[in-house]
Amino acid sequence: MILLVQVVGALYGFLAVLFGAFGAHALKKSFDEEQLKSFETGVKYQMYHGLLLIVLGFNLGFNTPLESYLAYCFIFGTLLFSFSIYGLCITGAKGRKWKFLGPVTPLGGLLLLSGWALLFYSFIEEIV
Template sequence: METILMAQVMGALYGLLAVIFGAFGAHALKKKFTPELLRSFETGVKYQMYHSILLIVLSFNLGFGSNLDTYIVYCFVIGILLFSFSIYGLCLTTANGKKLRFLGPVTPLGGLLLVIGWALLLYSFIAPIL
């Protein structure tokens, strides 16, 4: 899939899912989750939405003439998946008493990819003036 189209489709899909998960968390999970689990779940939703919007903005603003632009998009697409969805999995399985511990290390890996995506984006802005 062309990188621009992937950024648009994934940004829209992740945005759609963030709204659905946010509503699900606020209504259906409110009674099942402890306040701490609810805050964690909401963190996943917020980060997912922020980065979904960013993907859509990038798809209309990056030139996609270099590999750097593609790496930026991939960092955000994979970072959202690993970061937010591992938080959802941890919260849901913890609330059901069967915490999937293997998801614990996945969250920081996703966060690292988000950080790398932001760092690459910053580099793409300052590289032409260096």
């Protein structure tokens, strides 16, 4: 599990830099201001959570179900949140917005919130 978390974190970081550069240069011409901001939000959240996964991979043993659950929340939450934003922005710029992705974004956000709540709980559990 440790290696999976680190590999996914590194992949998310790599893709965040790639997508950020792609958005800043190639997509800037075809996106409106709102789409560009949304795309940047997806990239930021992807990078934040990619870095978090790497840190967690070095600091947690993933010996408990709680630690695994929080990692899965971050992995799948980032995937659903950021990549649905990318899909909405790209398809919207082409005039064929994939509306089915609209509800996916908040689901990803809910998983990210759950991951943070579980991480918080894991810290409180150690104190108590």
